[in-house]
Amino acid sequence: MQTNDEQTFLEHYDKQAYDAPLVTVDPVLFTYHAEQLKVLLVQRSSHPDRQMWGLPGGFVDLQHDATLEDTALRKLREKTGVTPPYLEQLHTFGNATRDKRSWSVTVCYTALIAHQECAAHIATVMDARWVSMQQLEMLPLAFDHGMIIGHARERLRQKALYSIVPAYALPEKFTLPELQQLHEILLGMPLQKKSFRRRIEQAELLEDSGEKRADSGGRPATLYRMKAGSGAHTFLRNLSGATETEE
Amino acid sequence: MQTNDEQTFLEHYDKQAYDAPLVTVDPVLFTYHAEQLKVLLVQRSSHPDRQMWGLPGGFVDLQHDATLEDTALRKLREKTGVTPPYLEQLHTFGNATRDKRSWSVTVCYTALIAHQECAAHIATVMDARWVSMQQLEMLPLAFDHGMIIGHARERLRQKALYSIVPAYALPEKFTLPELQQLHEILLGMPLQKKSFRRRIEQAELLEDSGEKRADSGGRPATLYRMKAGSGAHTFLRNLSGATETEE
DNA sequence: TTGATAAGTGACTTATAGACACAAAAAGGA
DNA sequence: TCCTTTTTGTGTCTATAAGTCACTTATCAA
Numbered sequence: 096m097q098t099n100d101e102q103t104f105l106e107h108y109d110k111q112a113y114d115a116p117l118v119t120v121d122p123v124l125f126t127y128h129a130e131q132l133k134v135l136l137v138q139r140s141s142h143p144d145r146q147m148w149g150l151p152g153g154f155v156d157l158q159h160d161a162t163l164e165d166t167a168l169r170k171l172r173e174k175t176g177v178t179p180p181y182l183e184q185l186h187t188f189g190n191a192t193r194d195k196r197s198w199s200v201t202v203c204y205t206a207l208i209a210h211q212e213c214a215a216h217i218a219t220v221m222d223a224r225w226v227s228m229q230q231l232e233m234l235p236l237a238f239d240h241g242m243i244i245g246h247a248r249e250r251l252r253q254k255a256l257y258s259i260v261p262a263y264a265l266p267e268k269f270t271l272p273e274l275q276q277l278h279e280i281l282l283g284m285p286l287q288k289k290s291f292r293r294r295i296e297q298a299e300l301l302e303d304s305g306e307k308r309a310d311s312g313g314r315p316a317t318l319y320r321m322k323a324g325s326g327a328h329t330f331l332r333n334l335s336g337a338t339e340t341e342e
Numbered sequence: 343m344q345t346n347d348e349q350t351f352l353e354h355y356d357k358q359a360y361d362a363p364l365v366t367v368d369p370v371l372f373t374y375h376a377e378q379l380k381v382l383l384v385q386r387s388s389h390p391d392r393q394m395w396g397l398p399g400g401f402v403d404l405q406h407d408a409t410l411e412d413t414a415l416r417k418l419r420e421k422t423g424v425t426p427p428y429l430e431q432l433h434t435f436g437n438a439t440r441d442k443r444s445w446s447v448t449v450c451y452t453a454l455i456a457h458q459e460c461a462a463h464i465a466t467v468m469d470a471r472w473v474s475m476q477q478l479e480m481l482p483l484a485f486d487h488g489m490i491i492g493h494a495r496e497r498l499r500q501k502a503l504y505s506i507v508p509a510y511a512l513p514e515k516f517t518l519p520e521l522q523q524l525h526e527i528l529l530g531m532p533l534q535k536k537s538f539r540r541r542i543e544q545a546e547l548l549e550d551s552g553e554k555r556a557d558s559g560g561r562p563a564t565l566y567r568m569k570a571g572s573g574a575h576t577f578l579r580n581l582s583g584a585t586e587t588e589e
Numbered sequence: 590t591t592g593a594t595a596a597g598t599g600a601c602t603t604a605t606a607g608a609c610a611c612a613a614a615a616a617g618g619a
Numbered sequence: 620t621c622c623t624t625t626t627t628g629t630g631t632c633t634a635t636a637a638g639t640c641a642c643t644t645a646t647c648a649a
Binding site for chain 4: 290
């Protein structure tokens with residue numbers, strides 16, 4: 096290689112690197128199982144932070160992804176085999192230091208799915224697993240993924256105050272006590288049964304499936320499902336303690 | 343240059359181009375002046391959409407910007423000469439078609455500033471101006487910037503329901519009737535004077551500056567300022583009509 | 590049949606927003 | 620000086636929704 100050519104090459108390469116930070120998409124997929132909130136992590140197979148656990152994200156594929164959502168859904172399908180019913184952009188983190196390789200930008204999403212929807216697929220692979228919020232505290236994560244999950248967790252908490260978005264982490268049909276328990280875990284406080292039911296009835300976002308379920312002794316609970324059309328992200332009214340700060 | 347090296351170089355270069363969409367930062371800077379909400383636009387000096395008006399954004403400068411916020415603030419300082427007191431990430435838009443040149447990602451911010459803070463500086467340059475929401479409808483914008491401003495506008499409307507963030511579009515000292523008028527414009531509906539004042543008092547986010555101002559006949563209004571520390575993004579309680587949908 | 594258990598409701602209390610009349614503080618003119 | 624006009628700011632009643640908690644309903648198991 097001649098010196099001149101190398102010079103040109105480096106200039107060219109540097110210019111490219113100058114204009115374009117690395118761009119990745121990192122979905123934070125939550126589910127609810129065994130009375131715990133869990134997040135999907137994968138074990139990195141490549142540099143940097145090889146072998147460490149992190150979010151199931153990756154680079155935008157300019158050839159096949161038409162949008163950033165496509166990238167998020169593609170990465171989630173690769174790991175879970177299915178498309179989650181809820182996906183919403185969380186925040187974009189970008190700075191010079193979060194990735195050793197270069198200035199790096201990651202567009203993050205919050206996603207929710209029923210545990211049973213992908214439990215089978217995940218059980219077949221060794222490099223992906225559900226990690227509970229409790230386990231998460233002990234597990235060092237790649238890059239700034241721990242911080243990102245913290246943000247997603249906090250956003251989900253806000254959703255629990257004002258919406259029934261968390262219901263997407265439950266199966267298609269679920270009971271109100273199940274949903275209330277999930278909200279209580281997200282909010283870290285007990286909720287009044289009556290207030291909770293009242294808010295959800297008023298919002299008219301759920302419909303009676305006609306079925307009931309009795310887990311073990313006690314009156315059977317009505318199974319509800321999301322009403323088609325009107326999104327579960329519709330605002331509910333205030334819940335006690337809602338007078339806090341935004342994300 | 344040897345074939346092998348060129349091969350390696352191209353692979354490297356292609357991979358780089360393959361992995362990296364264009365990354366820009368686009369701040370939507372609002373202000374309030376003459377009873378109108380206005381947004382800062384600049385006239386593009388380069389391809390594509392040359393001569394058209396658009397958001398005062400640009401590429402991330404990997405050498406000088408440590409974070410995405412740095413990029414947003416740098417671009418705003420270039421056009422206004424000052425640093426806005428409020429800057430919050432809005433949303434990231436990325437797809438294959440929004441920029442003719444390439445797959446493109448833009449990280450957007452909502453920013454607010456008092457009109458007087460930068461009116462002088464803007465008046466000196468020909469390629470930047472404040473455009474009212476009304477004027478905006480007639481003006482074709484570069485890229486998808488019209489859609490982005492629409493999203494920012496809608497987010498600001500939500501803020502007006504739950505917070506006093508819009509106060510950052512006012513001077514340091516302002517009266518409650520002024521703030522209420524701004525909120526009414528953002529929400530597109532009249533507000534009850536008593537309810538509005540009560541919510542703001544309860545939030546304890548403003549403090550009496552001790553001064554008063556009488557614009558024209560009538561009782562002089564108390565001038566308030568933001569309390570240091572506690573951000574104005576703290577949630578207020580519900581306002582009628584709040585049972586709508588999130589952004 | 591009876592007790593245990595969990596789902597779901599009735600009804601009262603409390604808190605906050607809506608509505609609107611009224612008081613307070615200035616300007617200006619006769 | 621005093622009265623009118625104008626705008627800011629408050630008092631207070633009403634309406635609505637959330638908090639509380641006892642009570643009813645529906646099922647299982649002994």
